[in-house]
Amino acid sequence: xxxxxxxxxxxxxxxxxxxxxxxxxxxxxxxxxxxxxxxxxxxxxxxxxxxxxxxxxxxxxxxxxxxxxxxxxxxxxxxxxxxxxxxxxxxxxxxxxxxxxxxxxxxxxxxxxxxxxxxxxxxxxxxxxxxxxxxxxxxxxxxxxxxxxxxxxxxxxxxxxxxxxxxxxxxxxxxxxxxxxxxxxxxxxxxxxxxxxxxxxxxxxxxxxxxxxxxxxxxxxxxxxxxxxxxxxxxxxxxxxxxxxxxxxxxxxxxxxxx
Amino acid sequence: xxxxxxxxxxxxxxxxxxxxxxxxxxxxxxxxxxxxxxxxxxxxxxxxxxxxxxxxxxxxxxxxxxxxxxxxxxxxxxxxxxxxxxxxxxxxxxxxxxxxxxxxxxxxxxxxxxxxxxxxxxxxxxxxxxxxxxxxxxxxxxxxxxxxxxxxxxxxxxxxxxxxxxxxxxxxxxxxxxxxxxxxxxxxxxxxxxxxxxxxxxxxxxxxxxxxxxxxxxxxxxxxxxxxxxxxxxxxxxxxxxxxxxxxxxxxxxxxxxxxxxxxxxxxxxxxxxxxxxxxxxxxxxxxxxxxxxxxxxxxxxxxxxxxxxxxxxxxxxxxxxxxxxx
Numbered sequence: 001x002x003x004x005x006x007x008x009x010x011x012x013x014x015x016x017x018x019x020x021x022x023x024x025x026x027x028x029x030x031x032x033x034x035x036x037x038x039x040x041x042x043x044x045x046x047x048x049x050x051x052x053x054x055x056x057x058x059x060x061x062x063x064x065x066x067x068x069x070x071x072x073x074x075x076x077x078x079x080x081x082x083x084x085x086x087x088x089x090x091x092x093x094x095x096x097x098x099x100x101x102x103x104x105x106x107x108x109x110x111x112x113x114x115x116x117x118x119x120x121x122x123x124x125x126x127x128x129x130x131x132x133x134x135x136x137x138x139x140x141x142x143x144x145x146x147x148x149x150x151x152x153x154x155x156x157x158x159x160x161x162x163x164x165x166x167x168x169x170x171x172x173x174x175x176x177x178x179x180x181x182x183x184x185x186x187x188x189x190x191x192x193x194x195x196x197x198x199x200x201x202x203x204x205x206x207x208x209x210x211x212x213x214x215x216x217x218x219x220x221x222x223x224x225x226x227x228x229x230x231x232x233x234x235x236x237x238x239x240x241x242x243x244x245x246x247x248x249x250x251x252x253x254x255x256x257x258x259x
Numbered sequence: 260x261x262x263x264x265x266x267x268x269x270x271x272x273x274x275x276x277x278x279x280x281x282x283x284x285x286x287x288x289x290x291x292x293x294x295x296x297x298x299x300x301x302x303x304x305x306x307x308x309x310x311x312x313x314x315x316x317x318x319x320x321x322x323x324x325x326x327x328x329x330x331x332x333x334x335x336x337x338x339x340x341x342x343x344x345x346x347x348x349x350x351x352x353x354x355x356x357x358x359x360x361x362x363x364x365x366x367x368x369x370x371x372x373x374x375x376x377x378x379x380x381x382x383x384x385x386x387x388x389x390x391x392x393x394x395x396x397x398x399x400x401x402x403x404x405x406x407x408x409x410x411x412x413x414x415x416x417x418x419x420x421x422x423x424x425x426x427x428x429x430x431x432x433x434x435x436x437x438x439x440x441x442x443x444x445x446x447x448x449x450x451x452x453x454x455x456x457x458x459x460x461x462x463x464x465x466x467x468x469x470x471x472x473x474x475x476x477x478x479x480x481x482x483x484x485x486x487x488x489x490x491x492x493x494x495x496x497x498x499x500x501x502x503x504x505x506x507x508x509x510x511x512x513x514x515x516x517x518x519x520x521x522x523x524x525x526x527x528x529x530x531x532x533x534x535x536x537x538x539x540x541x542x543x544x545x546x547x548x549x550x551x552x553x554x555x556x557x558x559x560x561x562x563x564x565x566x567x568x569x570x571x572x573x574x575x576x577x578x579x580x581x582x583x584x585x586x
Contacts, residue, residue, distance in 0.1 A: 056472055058376070085475030095466040099488030108484060109474035159470070166474065 003069045003169040003200055004029045005050065010064035011229075012045050012054055019045045021229035023064075025219060032192060032201045034211035034238065037221035037253070042230025043204050044092075044174050046221070050202065051087035051172055052080040068169065085113070088163030092175040094155035096147030096162070103143040105158055106130060109166040125165055133161035134191055153184020160191065164199070171195065173203040177210065189214050208254065212242050220250045311562070318556035321549060334553055341560050343520040347437070347532030348561065351512065352505040354441035354526065355448060360498055362445075363452035370453075371460035372482060383457060390450035398514030401443035402435055406515065409442070410434030413527045424524045431529040438526040440515045440534075444508055448501035455500065459493030460486055492576045499572045506536075506565055513537040535561045 005027040012020040020042035027033045035043040048054040049062050052073060066073040073083050088109075096105045106129050107122055117125075126143070130136040135157045139150070147158050156176060163171060173192070177185040192201060192214045205211050211218050219235040234241065234250045245251045321329075326336040334340065366386065370379045410433065417430040430436075463486045471481040487494075518533020533541075539554045546554055 051473065053469065053473055056469065081475050081477050083475075084473055089473040091466065091469065091473075093466060095464075095470040097467060097470065097484060097488070099491070108471075112474060112476055112480055162470075162474070 005170065005200065005202075006067040006070075007050075008065050008067070010046070010049060010062065010066065012042065012049055013059075013061050013063070014057065015059040017227075018229040020049075020221075021231050023232045025232060025235050027200060027202060028217065029200045030196060030198070031216040032196045032203060032214050033217045033219065034215035035202070035204045035219050035221060036206075036208060036211050037230070037233075038223070039206070040226075040230070041221040041223045043219075043221045045230070047172050047174055047202060047204050048089075050170065051089055052083045053089065055080065085109070085166060086168055087170045087172060088166055088168035090156070090159050090163055090171070090173045090176045093179045094152055094159050096150075096155050096158050098146065098148040100147060101144045102139050102147045102150070102158060105147045106161050106165050109162060129161040129165035132164055132195070133157045134187060134194075135161055151184070153180050153187060156180060156184065156188060157191065160188070160195075164195070168199065170200045170202065173201065175204050175206060178206060185210070208242075212238060218242070220245075220247075220253060222249055222253070314555060314559040314562055317552055318559040319552075321552035321556040324549060329549070329553070332549060334550055337553065337556060340520070340553065341535070341557055343522050343532045344518075344535045344538050344557065345560055345564065346522045347518060348506055348534040348536070349564065350526075350532065351437055351441050351444060351534055352502055354438060355444035355505045356498065356502060358442065359445035359449050359452060359501060363449050363497075363501075364456055364494065366449075366453045367456035367460055368482060368486070370457050372478065372486065383454070386450050386453050389446075390454070394447060394508060394510045395514070397443050397447055398511040401439060401511060401515040405442060406434035406436075406439050408434070409439060413438070417527055425526050428523075428525040428528040428530075430527045433529070435515055435517065436527050436529065437516065437531040440512050440531075441526070443511045443515055444505045447508065447511060448504050451504065452497045452501045455497030456490065456494050459490040459497075463489045495572050495576050499569055502568060503565055506534075506561065506568075508534075509536040509540045513540050 007023055007025050007027075010020065010023045011018060023046055035047060037043050045054060050066060050073075054060050054062055062074060064074070068086070072078070096102075097108060100108060103126055106126050107117075110117065110122075110125060127136060127140075130139065135154060138154060139158075142149075147155065150158060156179075160171075160176075177188050180188065189210065192203065195201060196216075203211075203214065215238045217235065218238040218241040220233045220241065221230050222233045223230045234245055234247045236245070241250060242254060245254065251257075321337060329336055366382075370383050370386075374382060410431070413430050413434060413436065416426045417428075420426045467485040467489065468481055471484040476484055512534050513536075516531050516533060516537065517529070518537060519530050521530050521532050523530065523532065535557050539557055542550070543554055
């Protein structure tokens with residue numbers, strides 16, 4: 001189910017503003033890749049190009065190619081809707097649909113696929129997804145209650161359950177813990193470790209300890225200054241980035257001597 | 260708010276040197292503003308109470324007079340007199356809503372989610388202008404332009420879809436039918452429903468819209484999953500405001516319809532139930548004595564109808580409260 005991602009010479013734009021310049025990288029299947037870097041360096045923008053969510057913003061567009069197992073996401077005739085069904089996403093702030101029950105939230109993506117699902121199948125998928133997100137025990141007696149009634153950490157795990165119910169090939173996480181308390185953060189990090197057995201995971205984080213804890217590979221992004229595009233500075237195994245990075249800027253950022 | 264502050268002040272222990280009490284200072288601006296806000300709130304209740312009181316007091320003679328006496332004066336028993344008009348009011352508004360709501364929500368969604376930004380803002384402006392047209396102009400347009408224009412359509416409906424009760428009967432030769440009145444009403448309530456729904460749709464959190472898109476929703480699916488559920492309460496409120504205007508609309512209906520006291524489902528014939536507001540307007544100039552009271556009792560009935568319809572709508576909205584996203 002997990003796939004390898006290859007990015008070649010990717011540029012991201014917001015109208016005339018070039019936000020990310022010339023990124024090339026390879027992301028291994030069944031691994032966790034972390035993007036780190038200062039605010040505004042384009043790591044979230046870049047992440048959103050991996051499921052074509054970048055272009056949702058008016059005026060935003062992308063140059064270059066993103067290959068998932070050799071298929072270019074930006075090739076002619078590729079429907080972004082299909083891309084997003086294969087590449088799941090978890091956002092910075094938990095965003096379960098407030099008007100839907102916990103159950104409907106988890107099954108929301110699946111129901112978009114027109115095919116009719118038997119009730120028993122739906123129940124099975126619901127339980128499997130919630131169990132994978134380590135949420136089942138907490139919500140199994142209140143599946144028909146609104147998802148917005150859960151705590152922040154539970155809501156975020158609900159969003160993860162919603163994303164993996166689609167059985168995506170890749171799971172993108174955009175600072176998934178930035179709105180959570182330390183205990184919920186730990187729960188999500190443990191979950192990431194379990195999920196990488198099945199999925200290719202890309203996670204953006206501001207928290208360097210988190211990157212060191214959860215990821216196998218780390219990519220460091222940086223900007224030269226305000227208005228300049230963000231660039232990929234260095235990408236390597238997490239161990240190397242956090243001990244002996246090749247580039248001075250990476251070391252400065254890691255050790256807090258940045259800026 | 261005021262009572263809360265006062266009760267807090269009462270239980271506040273007397274300040275001692277060790278425990279200085281953290282008493283909020285009364286700021287003059289706060290007091291003025293809370294006075295103004297409270298005053299406005301009280302005023303609207305007073306106005307409503309006065310209107311209701313006027314209706315009750317003035318309607319009472321007509322309701323208290325024995326049916327025989329009303330009959331003798333040629334006014335007819337109150338309930339049998341008012342029923343066709345109450346029916347006409349509700350029925351005309353029903354058709355108006357049926358036509359206006361889908362169109363209004365469609366326009367609102369087009370402006371909020373489909374149209375390019377520049378077109379969207381100018382279109383919104385044009386829609387709001389429509390609300391500024393006086394109803395007498397709509398009435399003139401309805402009777403002089405719309406009625407003759409749609410008459411052939413009515414003939415067609417009657418010929419080919421006459422087996423549906425609404426379109427049966429002998430179609431009107433002038434086109435001035437209940438359906439024409441409803442179309443005029445629909446046009447009149449379109450701006451308010453559109454404007455309010457558009458505002459609600461524009462406020463749908465981006466977070467929820469992106470959640471839907473990231474799951475692989477198309478734009479229409481995103482609207483179904485995130486925008487419409489979020490806007491449900493707002494849509495109901497806007498429809499209620501539109502309905503309020505349709506129920507109470509006088510001039511446009513009076514100018515289009517030559518109403519009769521009938522209760523019928525047919526909307527293409529020349530025998531159309533009149534609406535309460537139009538009946539009052541048409542009869543008031545020549546009314547005196549008990550007849551005036553009877554007309555005002557009609558107004559009271561309209562008041563009650565509006566109240567009941569609004570309450571039902573509120574009830575529907577509150578049933579979904581848990582899922583409104585407000586928590």
